[in-house]
Amino acid sequence: SKYEYVRHFELDDRCLPNSWIVVRIDGKGFHRFTNEHSFEKPNDAPALELMTRAARDVVDLFRPDLVLAYGQSDEYSFVFRRQTTVYRRRASKLMSQVVSQFSSSYVFHWPSVMGARALRQPPTFDGRVVLYPTDRNLRDYLSWRQADCHINNPLQHGLLGAGQPRRSHQRSGTAEERLRHTLAADKNEILFSEFGINYNDEPALYRKGTVIVRSLETPGEQDSKLSSDTGAPDGSTVPASEGARTDQKPVGVVKVLNCDIIGDEFWNEHSSVLSGNNKKAK
Amino acid sequence: SKYEYVRHFELDDRCLPNSWIVVRIDGKGFHRFTNEHSFEKPNDAPALELMTRAARDVVDLFRPDLVLAYGQSDEYSFVFRRQTTVYRRRASKLMSQVVSQFSSSYVFHWPSVMGARALRQPPTFDGRVVLYPTDRNLRDYLSWRQADCHINNPLQHGLLGAGQPRRSHQRSGTAEERLRHTLAADKNEILFSEFGINYNDEPALYRKGTVIVRSLETPGEQDSKLSSDTGAPDGSTVPASEGARTDQKPVGVVKVLNCDIIGDEFWNEHSSVLSGNNKKAK
Amino acid sequence: SKYEYVRHFELDDRCLPNSWIVVRIDGKGFHRFTNEHSFEKPNDAPALELMTRAARDVVDLFRPDLVLAYGQSDEYSFVFRRQTTVYRRRASKLMSQVVSQFSSSYVFHWPSVMGARALRQPPTFDGRVVLYPTDRNLRDYLSWRQADCHINNPLQHGLLGAGQPRRSHQRSGTAEERLRHTLAADKNEILFSEFGINYNDEPALYRKGTVIVRSLETPGEQDSKLSSDTGAPDGSTVPASEGARTDQKPVGVVKVLNCDIIGDEFWNEHSSVLSGNNKKAK
Amino acid sequence: SKYEYVRHFELDDRCLPNSWIVVRIDGKGFHRFTNEHSFEKPNDAPALELMTRAARDVVDLFRPDLVLAYGQSDEYSFVFRRQTTVYRRRASKLMSQVVSQFSSSYVFHWPSVMGARALRQPPTFDGRVVLYPTDRNLRDYLSWRQADCHINNPLQHGLLGAGQPRRSHQRSGTAEERLRHTLAADKNEILFSEFGINYNDEPALYRKGTVIVRSLETPGEQDSKLSSDTGAPDGSTVPASEGARTDQKPVGVVKVLNCDIIGDEFWNEHSSVLSGNNKKAK
Ligand SMILES: Nc1nc2c(ncn2[C@H]2C[C@H](O)[C@@H](COP(=O)(O)OP(=O)(O)OP(=O)(O)O)O2)c(=O)[nH]1
Ligand SMILES: Nc1nc2c(ncn2[C@H]2C[C@H](O)[C@@H](COP(=O)(O)OP(=O)(O)OP(=O)(O)O)O2)c(=O)[nH]1
Ligand SMILES: Nc1nc2c(ncn2[C@H]2C[C@H](O)[C@@H](COP(=O)(O)OP(=O)(O)OP(=O)(O)O)O2)c(=O)[nH]1
Ligand SMILES: Nc1nc2c(ncn2[C@H]2C[C@H](O)[C@@H](COP(=O)(O)OP(=O)(O)OP(=O)(O)O)O2)c(=O)[nH]1
Ligand SMILES: O=P(O)(O)OP(=O)(O)OP(=O)(O)O
Ligand SMILES: O=P(O)(O)OP(=O)(O)OP(=O)(O)O
Ligand SMILES: O=P(O)(O)OP(=O)(O)OP(=O)(O)O
Ligand SMILES: O=P(O)(O)OP(=O)(O)OP(=O)(O)O
Ligand SMILES: [Mg+2]
Ligand SMILES: [Mg+2]
Ligand SMILES: [Mg+2]
Ligand SMILES: [Mg+2]
Ligand SMILES: [Mg+2]
Ligand SMILES: [Mg+2]
Ligand SMILES: [Mg+2]
Ligand SMILES: [Mg+2]
Ligand SMILES: [Mg+2]
Numbered sequence A, B, C, D: 001s002k003y004e005y006v007r008h009f010e011l012d013d014r015c016l017p018n019s020w021i022v023v024r025i026d027g028k029g030f031h032r033f034t035n036e037h038s039f040e041k042p043n044d045a046p047a048l049e050l051m052t053r054a055a056r057d058v059v060d061l062f063r064p065d066l067v068l069a070y071g072q073s074d075e076y077s078f079v080f081r082r083q084t085t086v087y088r089r090r091a092s093k094l095m096s097q098v099v100s101q102f103s104s105s106y107v108f109h110w111p112s113v114m115g116a117r118a119l120r121q122p123p124t125f126d127g128r129v130v131l132y133p134t135d136r137n138l139r140d141y142l143s144w145r146q147a148d149c150h151i152n153n154p155l156q157h158g159l160l161g162a163g164q165p166r167r168s169h170q171r172s173g174t175a176e177e178r179l180r181h182t183l184a185a186d187k188n189e190i191l192f193s194e195f196g197i198n199y200n201d202e203p204a205l206y207r208k209g210t211v212i213v214r215s216l217e218t219p220g221e222q223d224s225k226l227s228s229d230t231g232a233p234d235g236s237t238v239p240a241s242e243g244a245r246t247d248q249k250p251v252g253v254v255k256v257l258n259c260d261i262i263g264d265e266f267w268n269e270h271s272s273v274l275s276g277n278n279k280k281a282k
């Protein structure tokens, strides 16, 4: 048709090959949204479960190219393997389907997870794509997100009082600044002495946030036939049956964990995440 | 923190100033999704209403910068005014929130529109941003989308038989090709003679698709107090009360219409859409 | 070969269609370069001629797609017609060849223009690509550059004294600030009263900078057969013979002028520059 | 001024951090240019020296961030260290100044290198920026360029006959295709048996192309005080005096070599090239 020339205004947005593609989504105005839906402060366990339930649908949508996801508060990060060629690595195709699937699953699974609390209005999430050229940069990105989670909890829990809008890019000098500069150990010390809270007793879900990992271990590792999601030491077990989308194919086992991902232990245990690429990765 | 350097890997994606920003979303695999949810073929009126219901939430989310939306089949296009500075014109911020709001509202409003037919799995939509530098290019884009809708209906309705997966970028020689090259008048002639269907009796919703327009007429123009969405000649009236988000502010009236947008008539009637920008637009 | 995969890391950088493509080059550290080569202050006529001589080679390299160039001081801007498809509008192909041709021609033509003053070291120019979606934006861009030239001359000539490094993006409060805010008329008044200089006697070359324009007038307009560069009222005539590259094809006449391009007069006289595009331009 | 708004149309083009930035320039239409200037076929030693003389000015312009350059035929590639922050990694600033300096130096040094053969017209070079995320990708890029040089010489020298336009991206089935698929050893065998040429006697300059490397060895390694460019085994020694720009600062020694860069030997000898970055490089 005479109008079809307009297609040529769609420009190519392929991502640089052999780089880690990270898509991060973050709830829009969740300070207000969580108040309007009376979320437990500072952490609402069912709500955090719902975030992970939506994230698992995203991981399934892009199996097996999406190798890891990490979520805390109202955000989730999704990591595509370095060599992925899904949708010819078109940034918009990946980012739009991640944030769309997350939003649609969040609303879809709300009733089954949030019980009596009805969803009053459809939430909005933003999304962005960031490329990380080296394994070191990717691990530092994930450490940044987990450290952000680690810093916040003691803050909101004891020092700042519930409901203090904690902005990830808070520059100004706030109590958060004071806490940010105190060592982790001292923080827990202050929490305990001043507020009688033993931070380590807090559930791992609140302290560590949630990691969804597709580890390409040999099938033998799969302990229970039933569940495609096996529990790790301090991870929660999610029965396969409940997951509308399960992944039994020999393309790996999806685990949901609440553990540290800043140290090397996690990465040694799930070496396929980083090494799952051919020699061109190095 | 020592990890914060990773923020500098987020590159700037501001759109070229003084250009029309169009975000188009399109259902992923809706051939299968519509079959799984037994959509009426080729057009399922409630489903098309649901698409528009979700689109109205997007238009409301970005009021008053989102000046027009056009939808047909499993797609919707959203047009931001040329001079918008919302989110500093960051492409990801606009595209991600459009596709996220659309997806979340689609699932949220499904029960109230689709009645007995339960949503069986959360749908996925893709999204993309396209810039159009001139008014002529923007009108040709919208004509391309409405022409695409116009072409398909007779196709699926009579010639191709229900369920034929109609791909917008279908290159191969199919019946659609034959029809595409016959003039509109002849198409209707074939439909009538060969299949006894009088195309013009089809509801405008199927022939024209749906236009949501924010016209900055003076409030006085608003005929019915009840609805913030006033019907135009062949447009459907949507009672304001039902819209969880209505827009009464003097930033314009949102109308939902099923009319031609290829000719000049629509554009003369809603001149503020194109001219709503200051002189720098020219 | 097993190494050829590296080609896929070259990403597409096509410019948005139907937009004006402007490439601006600017001498690197010309404050020092002009001192080292004892340029007349504030304007060295031969040096400004050399800039134009190099620019004409660039205009010729990209005939007929490069429709206008404007230069002043150590910079030159080159405007590609809105509909150009040269090198599939790849930004790097256009920008790199413009700045390369300019640099190589600048050095090549130096001896014939600068006479006794030998070039002591090879200069460096930077280059950038900027897109302008509308005719109004393009004219405002060119007005910005000519206004920049207009402001500087009185500055360096009388008020600031020679050699004051005049930076195009000078933010700080300098004499230039005081002058910038005084009206053009007052400026000339100050120059005359305080420094006895009648600004209007200055050659147009210094006051207006230089415009190279390819006007697609009918061949009949070409007054002298000999020269492909015809002089306009206050423009300098450049004999065709001297130009190693002349352009006699009926694709237009290249004129070198020193005239105002902020007002409408120039654009009415050379209407083909803006209108040289088909209807899709509007 | 009222026109200054046009500055905001200049969009940000920072390169992804912690990635190798490669700028490759290539002569435009050098098949014709080399014929017009009667270059020796297939390799014109002075002309290849001139390419390297221009490249050394580029390496000097960006010292110490430009860590390596590799050139053959009418092309040169320049590698910026992974962590460079020069010009805030703005792609246009780096690419434009590389191709501008190369072009201006090529013309500037022509007389002193090409002797009697006068430059008849100013040449044009194109330029492009390519990012490589890992050390492996960078080494494969450089191997691709040296392999390209290696393949061509026997081709032009004996098999194809001088002057056969050899295009780097030649797809069609030509004699080059036949040779490309024969092993290196066999190629030399054919050259020797059919054309009586012992390829290994060819100067390294023709077989290997030229590497300019800034190795951050301690100054002590500098054998001759005179020359800042020390010769390696089969490299050519360029007296410092002749280089208008020499680099004596303790930021490393610039060497000009004609050696293999596909194997590990070169990289072990000049380990600072790859490892010159802090731990974030990995
Ligand atoms: N009560 C409660 N609040 C939560 C929970 N998870 C997240 N939030 C709230 C705390 C923060 O105010 C907010 C997340 O911080 P953000 O920086 O994303 O703020 P917000 O989404 O309001 O602004 P944004 O639109 O992202 O810029 O969500 C939860 O489990 N319980
Ligand atoms: N039965 C029925 N089908 C519809 C209706 N609206 C859209 N569809 C179907 C017809 C097409 O097969 C499909 C839209 O065409 P697309 O080119 O978007 O195909 P699809 O979404 O399957 O593939 P995609 O993932 O977008 O590449 O959705 C409707 O109202 N009723
Ligand atoms: N004496 C003299 N100087 C000139 C002439 N044309 C340009 N210049 C000098 C005046 C300014 O110092 C300089 C142009 O201003 P710029 O803002 O481009 O400064 P410069 O090139 O030094 O810095 P840059 O590397 O572009 O950021 O060149 C001329 O005809 N005569
Ligand atoms: N005789 C001779 N020719 C050379 C020498 N170095 C390069 N050339 C010629 C051989 C090739 O025809 C040409 C380089 O190949 P290209 O693929 O760059 O071709 P060309 O520059 O003509 O086309 P282009 O504008 O780059 O697409 O330059 C030399 O030392 N002697
Ligand atoms: O909209 P904001 O303030 O969240 O802006 P942002 O780019 O999302 O900032 P951040 O990455 O810190 O959330
Ligand atoms: O995934 P597809 O095939 O739809 O690819 P696309 O880029 O979305 O193509 P189109 O714009 O034709 O839907
Ligand atoms: O290098 P500079 O300071 O000239 O930086 P720039 O981006 O070139 O700035 P301008 O466009 O003002 O010359
Ligand atoms: O202009 P060409 O044909 O050389 O196109 P190119 O993008 O430069 O191709 P190549 O990278 O193969 O030189
Ligand atoms: Mg944010
Ligand atoms: Mg948020
Ligand atoms: Mg958040
Ligand atoms: Mg599609
Ligand atoms: Mg679809
Ligand atoms: Mg569709
Ligand atoms: Mg500058
Ligand atoms: Mg300058
Ligand atoms: Mg300048």
Ligand SMILES: [Mg+2]
Binding pocket: D026
């Ligand atoms: Mg090329």
Ligand SMILES: [Mg+2]
Binding pocket: D026, D027, D028, D029, D030, D074
């Ligand atoms: Mg070439």
Ligand SMILES: [Mg+2]
Binding pocket: D026, D027, D073, D074, D075, D168
């Ligand atoms: Mg070449």
